[in-house]
Each structure stands twice: as structure tokens, then as C-alpha cells.
Amino acid sequence: MINRSFTNLLRWSWRRKQDKKGISLNREDTEQLDQFARSVRRVRISRSLLGLAWTAGPVTALGLYGGYYIGFGQAPSNQQLIYFVSFTVLSGLIALIAKIVYDSTLGYRSERAQLAVTEVIDKLGDLILSVKNLVVSSHEGETRERESAIQLLQRVDLSPGGVVMASQQLTGDAELAEILGNIDNFRRAGLFSRIDDVHSQWNERFETTMISLAEVSPQAAEILRLRYQGEIARLRHGTPRTEHFIARVLAAIEQDNLLLITMQDVESMLVLAFELINGRELPMLIFDYRGRWRLAAALDRMERKRSRYRIAQAAGSNRIRSLASWLVEVGLMNYEQVPEGIGANILVERVSEALDELAEQMQQQVKDLSEGRSDRRLILRNNAESMTEALKLYRNAHDAFKRIGELHADFLLAAEDWNQLMDAARLDTEELRIGPRGRGVHILEKVVRLDDEERKEVCSHLARYMRDQHLETHETKGLFERRAERDNPLTFDSARQLAIETALALEPHIHLSYPEIQRGIGATLATYMGDLEPGMSAQEKKLLGESMAQDVEEDMSQAAEHLAVALVRHYRVSLSEEACRFLNETYGARQSVLDILVNHSAGDEPPAQSLLTVRPAAVPAAQRRWYRSLVLARRLVGDRRQ
Incomplete structure (x- = not known):
């Protein structure tokens, strides 16, 4: 035992000597010193000390006398x-030191977070355009031409020539x-009377064309x-x-199943994140009422637990997919083993097989190195580094999937409570009335927004993910940081995963999983993004996003209609005439929609509920042989980070 310890000590000493012969980089210490020096320069010590001397000297003396x-x-x-001068000097020095310390620690973090905001705004703008391109590329022939023409015609600043080309397609x-191009010229000049003249001659022909076009593409006809x-x-x-x-x-x-997400869903999720990051405030209506409160509370409780389960499942799925992507990146797996759309269960199995194979290779390399084959040292060290990183990512995935199981059990209990309440509830119709404080409907107006700190947290989350996935190459890097060696083009699968990651970033702050939040966001209009162009700078995109967010009209009529639908169909109540009149006069809800809801029988169908159709995937704990192979390798080659 003593001889073995002495041998290990000699090996460690030899490695230290070899390290000293080479070049050693101590980036962490120099980076901290650079932060401190930058904070000192920003404070401007000479000017601050001069101001302190002036304040503590003549100013204090004159004021005191x-x-x-x-x-x-x-x-x-x-x-x-002497007391007042000393007090002023010491107070000033303490404040100066505190400012330097703050700027070199929390201030630096705040700057990095603000850089992440700029980076995400820049990338989201480009990614939104990339998703639009994916939408077009997913079609062929006439459908592709029609989709591209629709996107062109949605650009308000499209030239009259572009209008003619897209309209003809x-x-x-x-x-x-040609007539539509002329109308656009008149619109730009504000000559709406000339547009009326054109209508008098072309209305019949235009309506005939629109009838045939609406059968193929209602969206194209509307544009x-x-x-x-x-x-x-x-x-x-x-x-919309x-x-x-x-x-x-x-x-x-x-x-x-990523295939449930369409490219339009991805675009809508990215636009939602883009406008919230740029300061958009989304007004929405939520309600409170007296009546079947236990039933409504049970439904909300079940849906929220189900939503928490969904979010946890997304986090776990993305963790294991990130591990698989990293294994492909370092050459431990082939892309064919983890194609797009593969299920989480199969992914876990194939990742485990790859780590098993890596552990076997490391054990064989340890054996070869012990037998004197020194050429295996570098390979073993690289494999040890890969295993270390893989185990860290695997543990993250294991913890995330363990959380999924707990939330899955909570959701099933909530669903069981809901079913018991439904069986015991009396299904007589209860009418909602607009009344005084203690009774009837209480409509609350709520605003969904991100404050400055939440915006930084969301952007830091998304910036890390985008960098890890190499979605864009023009990253906002710090000095002396290398850029990504490769650029992963946005694919359908990566776009869908990006939408999921965006939902994960927004969830802690705006609670996308809550049914009332989903209804409220769905009832608002999205920011117009037609002015986005490739090659725009981050500042241009930021100014554009802020200005477009302010131009959006906040129409509460759809929010009121969605609220009424939720009351009638999900909470088993009926609307009174007074309630309909209130929603119509206050928020502009359409009377035709309210009439349909009034005639809807709450007893005809049970409230909508969603149960799980797929059991959560399981990620077992890391295998002991993986750790054993890593320990054996570390004993021979050490840790490169030491």
C-alpha cells in the first residue's frame, strides 16, 4: 500500500513538472482582475478623489463655519x-470602494445579462424569418408559390411591383x-377616392376571383x-x-411528440417571446364568481398540475436530447442513431448504450496503459473528459425525469378528485349574474408583462440554449471568446425544440401553463413582424420591436368572448341577459357569439378535461460501471483541469 501511494505521488509530481514545461493559462484570475480594473476605470478614481477632497475640504469647512x-x-x-472633515472623507471612501466592488461583481453580471437581452433580440428576429422560410420550404409546387405570395402580401411596405407579382401568383x-398594384400606389399617396373609382369598375370581377381563391386558401383571400x-x-x-x-x-x-407542433405554432411562440422581451404588455380578462366554486377550483387545480407535469416533461426531454446532441457532436454517437422525432424512451436506451460502449473502451485503454502502451494516454484522457461531461448531463436528465414522475403522480390524484366531484355534483344549471360585490361575476383585468429582471432571466436562458445548439453564428461574445466552429441550420425538429425551450423560459414568469393565461394570450393580437429583414442590426430590431409593440391595438372583445366560452363550457354555467349585455357594452363582445352561448345547454356535455395518454419516460440512475471506468482513468491520467 505504501509503495502504491509513493508511486502515485511520483506520477503526480511528474505530471506537474510536465505541466510546468508547457504553457499554462490562468484565465479565471486574469478575467477577474480585468473586471476589477474596468470598474476602477469606470469610477475614475482621480476625479472621484478630487471631488471628495473638494467636498471634505473647503465645502465642509465653509458649511460648518x-x-x-x-x-x-x-x-x-x-x-x-476635524470630526466633520474625517466623517466626510471616510464616508466618501467607503462609498467609492462599495461602488467599485459592486461594478466588478453584480454590476458585471448585470452587464452580461443586458448583453444577453440584445443577443436574444437579434437572434429571435433572424429565427422568426428562418421559421417563415421553413413554412415555405415545407410545401411544393403551387402551394409553395401561394405560401410565399401570402407572406409577401403581408408586408405593408411591399412595393407595387411586388404586389403585382404576388397577386398574379x-x-x-x-x-x-395590375389593378391591385395601382390600388397600392393610390393607398401610398392617400388617394382613397381613386380607390373607390377602381372598386366601381372591378368589384364584380374581384368578388368572383375571391370566391374561387377562398376555397383553396381563405388566408390568401383575406390578405x-x-x-x-x-x-x-x-x-x-x-x-391574429x-x-x-x-x-x-x-x-x-x-x-x-414534436410533430404535434406546427411551424405556425413555432412562429407564434417566438413572436410572443420577441414582443414580451421588447416591452409588450398583454391585457387579459380573468374572472371570479360564486356558485360551483368547488367544481371550478378542482378543475383549475387539475389543469395546473397537468401543466406543471408538461413543463417538467419538456425540461426532462430537452435535457436528454441535449445529451444526445452533445454525444453526436463529440463523435460518440452517429446522427443516424438519434434522428429527428425519436421518442424519449428510445433516446434514453441509445444514450445508455453509447455510454456503455465508452466505458468499455476506457477500461480497455486503462488495461493497455497499465501494460506500458503509453500511446493510449492521450486517448484515455480525452475519453475521461468526455465521460465526465456526459455524466454531468446525464445526472441533470435523471433529476429532471425523477421530478416528472412525482408530478405525474400528483396529476393523477388531482384527476381522481375531479372525477369524484363530477360524480357527486348536482348538474342543475346555475346562472351567472352581474351583481353587487358579494354575488355574480367579478371580472378582473390583468396585464401580462416582463419586468427588467424577468426579461434578463428569460434572455439568459434562451441565450445559453441558442449557443449550445449553435443556432446562429453571429453571437454576442465577450472579448477573447472563440465563436462557434459550426452553424447548425434551423431544421423542423430544432425549431420545434426551440419553441418548447421558449415556453420553458417564459413559464416561471408569465405562467403559460395556466388555462386563463392561454385564453388571454390567444385573445390578443400579435405584433406585426413584417418589417423584419435579414441583416438588420440588433439595435434596429430592438427599436422595431418596441415601436411595433406600441402600435398594436388592444381589442378586448375576443378576450370577453373567450371568457364567456370558458364560463359556459368549462364551468357548467349559463349567462344571463344582464351578463351578456355587460360583456357586449363594456368589452365589445359580439352579440351573435353570446346568443350561441346562451342557447348552449350546460348539461349536454361534461366540462373539458385532458388526461394523460402517454406514461412518462424513465431515466435510470447512472450505471456504476460508468463511474468505475472514470475513476480508473483518473488514477492513471489525472484531471486536465487540475
Whole structure:
């Protein structure tokens, strides 16, 4: 035992000598010194000390003499003068030191967080355009031409020539396309009377074309109608969001099926993050009422636990997928082993097989090195570093999936309580009335927004993810940091994973998993993003996002309608005439929609509820042989980080 310890000591000493012969970088210490020096330069010591000397000297002396003489009718003593001067000097020095320490620690972190905000705004703008391109690339032939024409016509600043080209692709009518180009010229000049003249001649032909186009693409027909009426600028006041896009993202998490997320859902999620980061405030309506409160509370409790389960499942799935991507990156797995869309259960099995194979290789290399084959040392050290990083990522995935199991059990208990309440509840219809404080509907107006600290946390989360995935190459790096060696183009699978990661970043701050938040966001208009262009700087995108967020019209009519639908269909109540009149007059809810809800029988169908269809995946604890192979390797080659 003594001989073995002495041998290990000699090996350690030899490695230390070898390290001293080479070049050693101590970046952490120099980086901290650089932060401190930068803070000192920012404070400007000479100017601060000069200001302190002026304040502690003449200013304090004049103030003390003048005030003391006015108050007591005599000059202060030398001891009093020394006291006040010393107090001023010490207070100033303490404040100066505190400012330097703050700037070199918390201030530096705040600067890095602000850089992350700028970086994410820059990347999100480009990624939104990339998703639009993916939408077009997913089609072929006439469908691709039609989709690209729709995206062109949604740009308010599209030139008249572009309007003619896109309109002809949609309608196949060159003459009508020329008319639409002329209308756009009149719109830009504000000559709406000339647009009316064109309408008097072309209305019949235009309506005939729109009927046939609406059968193929209602969205294209709607955009062309706005162009024909000269009202395309209305898009700057907001565009409709994709319906239920948040619910589909969460459903994809729950069922471990990325294919449930469409590219339109991805675009909507990225736009939501972009506008919130740029200061958009989303107004929404939530409600409180007296009546079937136990039933409503049980439903909300079940849905929230289900949403927490979804979010945890997304975190776990992304952790194991990140590990698989890293193993592919370092060459320990092939891309064919982890293709896009593979399930989490299969992914866990293949990752475990890759780590088993790595552990076997390391054990064989340890054996070879012990037998005197020194050429295996470098390979073994590299494999040990890979195993260390892989085990760290695997433990993160294991902890995340362990949390999934706990939340899964909580959700099933909540669902069981809900079913018991439903069986015991009396299904007589209860009417909601708009009444005084103690009774009826209480509508609360809530605003969803990100404050400065939340914005920094969201952007730091997204910036780390984007860098890890190499989604963009123009990263906002610090000095002396290398850029990514490769740029992963945005694929359908990576776009869907990005939407999930965006939901994870926003969830702690705006609670996307809450049903009322989903209803409220779905009822608002999205910020118009048509002015985004490739090659814009981060500052241009930031200014654009802030200005567009302010231009969006906040129409509460859809929010009121969504609230009424939730009351009737999910909470088994009916609306009174007074309640309908209140929603119509106060928030502009359409009377036709309210009439349909009034006629809806709450007893015809049970409240909507969603149960799990897929059991959560399981990530077992890391195998002991993985740790054993790493320990054996460390004994021979040491740790490169030492």
C-alpha cells in the first residue's frame, strides 16, 4: 500500500513538472482582475478623489463655519472641524470602494445579462424569418408559390411591383394583379377616392376571383381583400395569433411528440417571446364568481398540475436530447442513431448504450496503459473528459425525469378528485349574474408583462440554449471568446425544440401553463413582424420591436368572448341577459357569439378535461460501471483541469 501511494505521488509530481514545461493559462484570475480594473476605470478614481477632497475640504469647512456661527453665534472648535472633515472623507471612501466592488461583481453580471437581452433580440428576429422560410420550404409546387405570395402580401411596405407579382401568383389574373398594384400606389399617396373609382369598375370581377381563391386558401383571400380595399396598413395594428398554439406546444411535451407542433405554432411562440422581451404588455380578462366554486377550483387545480407535469416533461426531454446532441457532436454517437422525432424512451436506451460502449473502451485503454502502451494516454484522457461531461448531463436528465414522475403522480390524484366531484355534483344549471360585490361575476383585468429582471432571466436562458445548439453564428461574445466552429441550420425538429425551450423560459414568469393565461394570450393580437429583414442590426430590431409593440391595438372583445366560452363550457354555467349585455357594452363582445352561448345547454356535455395518454419516460440512475471506468482513468491520467 505504501509503495502504491509513493508511486502515485511520483506520477503526480511528474505530471506537474510536465505541466510546468508547457504553457499554462490562468484565465479565471486574469478575467477577474480585468473586471476589477474596468470598474476602477469606470469610477475614475482621480476625479472621484478630487471631488471628495473638494467636498471634505473647503465645502465642509465653509458649511460648518457658516452653520455653526448662525446657530451658536461663534466659530466651531478645531476638534469639530476635524470630526466633520474625517466623517466626510471616510464616508466618501467607503462609498467609492462599495461602488467599485459592486461594478466588478453584480454590476458585471448585470452587464452580461443586458448583453444577453440584445443577443436574444437579434437572434429571435433572424429565427422568426428562418421559421417563415421553413413554412415555405415545407410545401411544393403551387402551394409553395401561394405560401410565399401570402407572406409577401403581408408586408405593408411591399412595393407595387411586388404586389403585382404576388397577386398574379395567387389569382393567375395578370390584369387584376395590375389593378391591385395601382390600388397600392393610390393607398401610398392617400388617394382613397381613386380607390373607390377602381372598386366601381372591378368589384364584380374581384368578388368572383375571391370566391374561387377562398376555397383553396381563405388566408390568401383575406390578405388580397385587404389589399383591394387599401386597408393593408391595418396589419401594423396587430395580426391574429395562431389558435391554441400554446396548448399544442404543451401537448407535444406531454405526449413526447414534436410533430404535434406546427411551424405556425413555432412562429407564434417566438413572436410572443420577441414582443414580451421588447416591452409588450398583454391585457387579459380573468374572472371570479360564486356558485360551483368547488367544481371550478378542482378543475383549475387539475389543469395546473397537468401543466406543471408538461413543463417538467419538456425540461426532462430537452435535457436528454441535449445529451444526445452533445454525444453526436463529440463523435460518440452517429446522427443516424438519434434522428429527428425519436421518442424519449428510445433516446434514453441509445444514450445508455453509447455510454456503455465508452466505458468499455476506457477500461480497455486503462488495461493497455497499465501494460506500458503509453500511446493510449492521450486517448484515455480525452475519453475521461468526455465521460465526465456526459455524466454531468446525464445526472441533470435523471433529476429532471425523477421530478416528472412525482408530478405525474400528483396529476393523477388531482384527476381522481375531479372525477369524484363530477360524480357527486348536482348538474342543475346555475346562472351567472352581474351583481353587487358579494354575488355574480367579478371580472378582473390583468396585464401580462416582463419586468427588467424577468426579461434578463428569460434572455439568459434562451441565450445559453441558442449557443449550445449553435443556432446562429453571429453571437454576442465577450472579448477573447472563440465563436462557434459550426452553424447548425434551423431544421423542423430544432425549431420545434426551440419553441418548447421558449415556453420553458417564459413559464416561471408569465405562467403559460395556466388555462386563463392561454385564453388571454390567444385573445390578443400579435405584433406585426413584417418589417423584419435579414441583416438588420440588433439595435434596429430592438427599436422595431418596441415601436411595433406600441402600435398594436388592444381589442378586448375576443378576450370577453373567450371568457364567456370558458364560463359556459368549462364551468357548467349559463349567462344571463344582464351578463351578456355587460360583456357586449363594456368589452365589445359580439352579440351573435353570446346568443350561441346562451342557447348552449350546460348539461349536454361534461366540462373539458385532458388526461394523460402517454406514461412518462424513465431515466435510470447512472450505471456504476460508468463511474468505475472514470475513476480508473483518473488514477492513471489525472484531471486536465487540475
